[in-house]
Amino acid sequence: MSEKTAITPTRDQDFPEWYQQVVRAADLAENSEVRGCMVIKPWGCALWERMQDVLDGMFKATGHRNAYFPLFIPLSHLEKEAAHVEGFAKECAVVTHHRLEMKDGKLVPAGPLTEPLVVRPTSETIIGAAYARWVKSWRDLPILINQWANVVRWEMRPRLFLRTAEFLWQEGHTAHETEAEAREETNKMLGVYETFAREYLAIPVLCGEKSESERFPGAVQTLCIEAMVQDRKAIQAGTSHFLGQNFSKASEIQFQGREGAIEHAWTTSWGVSTRLIGTLIMAHGDDDGLILPPRIAPAHVVIIPITPKEDSRAAVLEATEQLAAALRATSYHGAPLGVEIDTRDFGGGVKNWDWIKKGIPLRIEIGPRDLEKGSVALARRDQAPKEKAFLPAAEVPARIPAILDEIQANLLARATAFRDAQTRIIESKDAFYEFFTPKNSAKPEIHAGFALAHWNGSAAVEEQIKNDLKVTIRCLPLEDAPESGTCIFTGEPSRQRVIWAKSY
Numbered sequence: 001m002s003e004k005t006a007i008t009p010t011r012d013q014d015f016p017e018w019y020q021q022v023v024r025a026a027d028l029a030e031n032s033e034v035r036g037c038m039v040i041k042p043w044g045c046a047l048w049e050r051m052q053d054v055l056d057g058m059f060k061a062t063g064h065r066n067a068y069f070p071l072f073i074p075l076s077h078l079e080k081e082a083a084h085v086e087g088f089a090k091e092c093a094v095v096t097h098h099r100l101e102m103k104d105g106k107l108v109p110a111g112p113l114t115e116p117l118v119v120r121p122t123s124e125t126i127i128g129a130a131y132a133r134w135v136k137s138w139r140d141l142p143i144l145i146n147q148w149a150n151v152v153r154w155e156m157r158p159r160l161f162l163r164t165a166e167f168l169w170q171e172g173h174t175a176h177e178t179e180a181e182a183r184e185e186t187n188k189m190l191g192v193y194e195t196f197a198r199e200y201l202a203i204p205v206l207c208g209e210k211s212e213s214e215r216f217p218g219a220v221q222t223l224c225i226e227a228m229v230q231d232r233k234a235i236q237a238g239t240s241h242f243l244g245q246n247f248s249k250a251s252e253i254q255f256q257g258r259e260g261a262i263e264h265a266w267t268t269s270w271g272v273s274t275r276l277i278g279t280l281i282m283a284h285g286d287d288d289g290l291i292l293p294p295r296i297a298p299a300h301v302v303i304i305p306i307t308p309k310e311d312s313r314a315a316v317l318e319a320t321e322q323l324a325a326a327l328r329a330t331s332y333h334g335a336p337l338g339v340e341i342d343t344r345d346f347g348g349g350v351k352n353w354d355w356i357k358k359g360i361p362l363r364i365e366i367g368p369r370d371l372e373k374g375s376v377a378l379a380r381r382d383q384a385p386k387e388k389a390f391l392p393a394a395e396v397p398a399r400i401p402a403i404l405d406e407i408q409a410n411l412l413a414r415a416t417a418f419r420d421a422q423t424r425i426i427e428s429k430d431a432f433y434e435f436f437t438p439k440n441s442a443k444p445e446i447h448a449g450f451a452l453a454h455w456n457g458s459a460a461v462e463e464q465i466k467n468d469l470k471v472t473i474r475c476l477p478l479e480d481a482p483e484s485g486t487c488i489f490t491g492e493p494s495r496q497r498v499i500w501a502k503s504y
Contacts, residue, residue, distance in 0.1 A: 006025065006287070006289055006353055006356060006357055006385075007021050007025060007287050007289055008021070009021075010287040011230055011285075011286075011287060015230070016159075018287070019159075019281060019282060019285075020159075020160065022289055022290055022357075023044075023161065023281065025289050025290075026043060026044075026281075026290040026359060027041050027043050027044075027358065028041060028043055028044030028160075028161075028290075029160050029161065030160075031158075034165070036154070036155050036158040036165030036166075037158075037164060037165050037166045038160050038164050038166075040274070043298065043358055044277065046298035046299075047277055047280075048277060049298070050296050050297070050298050051276060051277075051296060052148060054196065054200055054296070055170065055192075055196060055272070056148075058195070058196060059146050059192070062144075062189075062192065064144045064146045064172060064174075065144065065145060065146070066145070066147060066148065067145045067147055068147050069123050069127050069130065069147055069149075070120075070126055071119060071120050071149075071150075072118070072119065073120055073125060073126045074115050074118075074126075075094070075115055075116045077126055077128075077129060078092075078125055080125065080250040080251065081247055081250040084124065084218035084247075084250075085217075087216075087218065088153070088217060090154075091153040091154050092118045092119070092121055092153075092154065093118070093152045093165075094116050094117070094118055095116065095117040095118075096113055097110060097111050097112055098111045098112075119152040120149065120150075120152065121151055121152060121153050122171065122269075122271075123151075124173065124243070124247050124267075124269055125247070125250070127145075127173045128251030128253060129251055131143060131173075131248075131253045131267075132251050132252045132254070135254070135265060136255060136256065137255050138177050138255055138258055138263075140255060141176055141265060142174055142175060142177065142185075143174060144172075144185075145173055146170055146171070146172040146173075147170065147171055148169075149169065149170075149171065150167065150169075151166070151167060151171075151273075152165060153165065153167075159278075160278070161277045161278035161281070162235075162275055162278040163275075163504075164274075167273050168273060168274045169273035170271055170272060170273075171271040172189060172269060172271065173267070173268070173269050175248065175253055175266070176265060176266045176267070176268070177257075177263075177266070178266060179266050181266065182242060182267065182268050183221075183242055186221065186223060186240050186268050186270070187223065187240075189240045189270040190207060190224075190238075190240040193205075193237070193238035193270075197225055197237055198412065199295065200295045200296045201280055201296055202283075202293040202408055202411035203227050203279065203283050204227075204412065204415055205226060205237055206227075206477060206499060207225055207477070208223070208226065208474070208475025208477045208478050208498075208499065209221060209224075209475060209478065210222040210473075210475060211498070212459065213459055213462055214472065216239065216241045218243065218246050218247060219242065219243050219246075220242050220244035220246065221241070222241050223239065223240045224236055224238065224239045224240070225237045225238045225239075227279050228418070228423075228449065229279065229282035229283050229504075230282055230283065230285075230418070231447055232422050232448060232449040232450075232501075233447050233501065233502045233503055233504055234474045234501040234502070234503040235275070235279045235503065237272065237275070237276060237279050238271070238276075240270035241270060242268055243266075243267040244266065245265070245266055245267075248265040249264050253265040253267070278504075280292070283415055284411055284414075284415065288356050289356055289357030291359045291382060291411065292358075292381070293361075293407070293408050293411050293412075294404035294407050294408050297338070297359070297360060297361055298338060299338035299339060299340045299360055300338045300339070300360070300361050300400070301337060301338070301339050301340070301360070301362045301363075301400065302339075302340040302341070302362070303320050303323060303324055303342070303366065304342050304348055304355070304364065304366070305317055305342075306366065306367030306370075307367070307368075308367070309368070312368040315368070315371060316366055316367060316368060317343070319366055320341055320366050321341070323366065323397075324339045324341055326396075326397040327339045327396070327397050327400065329397070330397045330398075330401065331401070332400070332401045332404055337400065340360070348367075352365075352385075353385075359381060360381060361380065361381050361404055361407050362379070362380060362381070362400065362403065362404070362407075363378070363381075364376050364379075364396070366393075370393070373390075374393055374394070375390045375392055375393055376391055376393050376396060378390075378391055380403065380407055381407070382407045382411060422449030423449055423450040423451075424448075424450070424451055425452045426451045426453040426488065427488065428488055429489050431488075432488060432489075433468070433469065435449075436448050436469045436502070447501075447502045448501075448502075449501065450474070450499050450500070451500040451501065452497040452500075453488050453500060454488055454494035454497050454498075455473065455487050455489065455497075455498050456487035456493065456494050457494075457495070458489075458492075461487070464489075465489075469502075470502055471500050472501070472503060473498050473499065474498075474503060475498070475499050476496060476498050477496070477498070477499060479496065482495060482497075483496060483497060
């Protein structure tokens with residue numbers, strides 16, 4: 001008989017439903033009254049704020065500053081860049097009126113706008129208009145700006161954090177004097193995302209270039225980080241786009257060059273979103289709920305006082321406060337440890353399971369018997385729920401940072417081992433189709449993983465595979481010396497192996 005889990009169904013039974021249940025059990029978010037939109041609850045918001053804090057510091061360390069641009073974009077701005085408007089047209093929410101009037105007992109739109117306004121799906125065009133006003137000379141460049149904002153893309157198949165009509169993100173937009181500088185920026189920001197995913201989210205990601213069909217609308221080149229989650233599907237966790245001069249020509253971002261000639265700027269854009277929370281859940285979560293890597297967790301430790309008798313309550317609570325103060329005075333990666341104290345009027349078991357489902361890295365229990373022994377019970381979220389270590393209370397503050405680092409390293413090692421075990425080099429078309437065809441028809445949700453296979457660059461082949469298997473090219477890996485070979489689909493020369501997978 002299998003051991004009971006906090007989350008049902010389990011990952012093996014129904015991964016999509018498991019995911020939804022983890023989001024609810026961890027109290028991260030819920031659906032709102034507007035289809036496709038979500039309410040991000042305090043624990044989920046704290047997790048996003050933590051991601052913001054880390055990324056914002058990384059952006060500023062590379063010379064970027066924050067600004068804010070309008071939510072509404074004139075339709076004429078989008079129309080200036082044909083590939084861009086075509087790429088986003090089906091996802092746009094459009095404002096056509098500016099007031100409401102009562103008619104037959106109902107509020108109806110009134111006051112048609114002279115020009116419809118698109119609710120921001122992304123900001124290249126509205127920011128381009130601002131840069132066109134700001135840039136006059138090569139001395140005005142580069143412009144290195146990021147904004148934290150919400151965007152709207154009318155999603156027909158919503159799923160909390162992964163796909164919602166409105167979501168939160170950051171979008172960096174830069175303008176440069178030369179192509180070389182813009183390409184360097186594109187690569188640099190991809191490196192920032194890769195470092196963040198690996199060192200903070202404990203997610204090993206693959207860096208690569210998108211194929212032409214998967215490229216950001218209007219971009220010359222799209223670079224990405226791709227993560228594998230536990231149902232072996234891929235998630236695009238971040239993108240960095242080299243836009244060339246496409247948007248600067250459309251927005252007329254012109255400047256007088258060093259030799260006196262009028263030139264167009266070279267631009268980039270790059271972003272990650274609250275989709276990272278969904279990626280984190282699916283990369284590390286287990287059948288008891290969320291597991292948070294310590295470096296990104298909103299809090300590192302929860303202290304749970306156990307007070308079965310009223311006569312010992314005051315002493316236990318005093319010891320709890322003293323330990324919390326000592327922990328908060330302890331530094332972890334340059335900041336004070338985040339400590340929660342759970343004094344809710346529930347039993348210790350209920351409180352323990354609540355924090356297990358929330359994914360907090362460490363749980364500490366203090367009860368009357370612990371006080372007598374001068375010890376505490378410590379449990380790690382990366383271990384079985386019932387596994388505990390008993391430590392002298394005086395030693396806990398000094399030992400916690402090393403334990404947190406062990407958890408962080410353990411989660412990255414687990415995720416790396418899982419990804420590597422589910423990645424295959426494929427040498428023939430038959431083997432490729434077999435790899436992506438479920439062997440157990442009763443479980444079509446079981447996905448194969450990552451396939452590394454040669455491809456000749458044909459968009460027709462790419463489209464055929466997508467139609468046949470719902471498999472796409474996730475990226476062309478960035479390699480110093482790619483291994484050339486023969487396309488497994490056509491027999492034609494191939495520059496390198498590419499990564500294929502089913503994806504979110």
